[in-house]
Structures are given as C-alpha cells and as structure tokens.
Amino acid sequence: MQPLSEAELDQLQALLDQVPAPLEPLDVSMLDGYLVGVLLQPKAVPAFQWTRHVLDSEEGRSPPERFDSRPLLALVKRRYQQLNQAIVDRQWFDPWVFEMQGEDEDEEAEPSEVVFPWVAGFALATELFPELMREDAADLLEPLAALFMHLDPDDLEDADDLLEEIESLEPPKDLEEAVEGLVSACLMLADVSRPQAKPAAPQRPPARRGPPPRSRY
Numbered sequence: 001m002q003p004l005s006e007a008e009l010d011q012l013q014a015l016l017d018q019v020p021a022p023l024e025p026l027d028v029s030m031l032d033g034y035l036v037g038v039l040l041q042p043k044a045v046p047a048f049q050w051t052r053h054v055l056d057s058e059e060g061r062s063p064p065e066r067f068d069s070r071p072l073l074a075l076v077k078r079r080y081q082q083l084n085q086a087i088v089d090r091q092w093f094d095p096w097v098f099e100m101q102g103e104d105e106d107e108e109a110e111p112s113e114v115v116f117p118w119v120a121g122f123a124l125a126t127e128l129f130p131e132l133m134r135e136d137a138a139d140l141l142e143p144l145a146a147l148f149m150h151l152d153p154d155d156l157e158d159a160d161d162l163l164e165e166i167e168s169l170e171p172p173k174d175l176e177e178a179v180e181g182l183v184s185a186c187l188m189l190a191d192v193s194r195p196q197a198k199p200a201a202p203q204r205p206p207a208r209r210g211p212p213p214r215s216r217y
Contacts, residue, residue: 019069111174
C-alpha cells in the first residue's frame with residue numbers, strides 16, 4: 001500500500017476543511033489517532049460505522065447530498081489500510097503529528113501538546129467503539145497510560161488505576177520520545193486485542209510400518 005504523499009496529506013486536510021457546517025470533521029492528526037483506535041478493536045468495525053465520524057466527529061451525521069465525500073474517504077481508506085498492515089505485521093508507523101510553536105513564538109510546544117490531537121482522536125475511537133476497553137484491564141493499563149498521559153487528567157473519569165499508573169511515568173523529554181511512546185503503546189495494545197496467530201506445532205513424521213530395513217553389511 002503506497003503511503004500518502006505530502007501533497008496528498010495536504011489535499012486530505014483541504015478536503016476535511018471543505019466539509020460543510022454544521023458537521024465537525026476531524027483534522028488529519030486526530031483522524032490518524034482515530035483510525036488506529038478503530039483498528040485496535042478486537043472485532044473489525046464496519047466501514048459505514050467508522051467513516052461517519054470522520055466527517056462529523058461527535059454525532060456522525062451524514063453530509064448534505066451536494067457534498068461529494070468520495071475523494072476524501074478514498075484517501076482516508078488508503079491510510080486505514082496502511083495502518084492496518086503495520087498493526088498486523090507489528091511494524092513501526094509514523095503517526096501524523098506535527099510540530100507547533102508554544103505560546104512564545106520562539107519556543108517549541110511541549111511534546112504532549114504536539115501529540116494531544118492524535119491521542120484525542122484515539123480516545124474518541126475508544127468512546128465510540130468501546131470493545132477494546134473491555135479487554136482485560138491489567139493488560140490494557142500500561143499501554144493506555146502511555147497514551148492517555150497526554151490528555152487532561154480531568155477527562156479520565158472513573159480511572160483511578162489508570163491515573164495512578166500515569167503518575168508513575170516520566171513525561172517524554174522530546175517529541176521523538178513521545179512519538180515512540182505512541183507507537184509502542186499501540187503495538188502493545190495490538191498484542192491484547194489482535195493477537196497474532198501462533199505458528200502451528202511441527203508435526204511428527206508418520207510412524208514407519210513394516211519391518212526395519214535390512215543392513216547392507
């Protein structure tokens with residue numbers, strides 16, 4: 001699957017910007033985290049369900065008939081397929097996170113600020129499709145903490161164990177470390193919700209029948 005080029009990524013954001021009000025589409029960074037959250041569900045989410053929230057993040061409303069969403073969704077589905085292959089193969093992928101300036105134009109934003117939209121998109125997917133969160137809590141704790149440490153703690157309701165785990169983590173020292181944390185956490189979650197099939201045990205050769213062969217000597 002050919003990754004989206006920089007020009008296609010810009011085109012995708014432009015198409016998302018053209019989604020008419022009152023719909024509230026995802027931006028490309030939230031979209032990327034959302035797709036990973038969809039792909040990490042234990043059972044595949046039908047496309048007609050998850051694509052609705054690309055165009056209208058909260059309510060999943062349909063666009064007006066005059067708006068042709070096909071070019072937009074074609075690009076989205078290419079990214080979906082690319083991410084799915086990476087998850088199946090347990091391979092590194094590059095999350096769509098983009099550097100930004102801090103409050104002072106001469107300062108870079110904190111790593112958590114940069115990855116926040118991506119993690120927010122992931123969190124949206126887990127709210128809309130909660131099957132992942134119903135997996136064994138002990139198995140989910142470490143990778144979810146590595147992701148949700150970038151969210152406002154006030155947004156994590158009834159999650160005392162998760163908050164405690166988050167408090168034990170050191171914040172990433174730079175954006176590279178933050179991105180590595182996102183990807184490794186997602187692949188850990190894949191081991192929980194989409195475990196790889198174990199290779200079949202080698203079969204023993206069939207037992208020899210009849211008398212043993214005679215020696216030539």
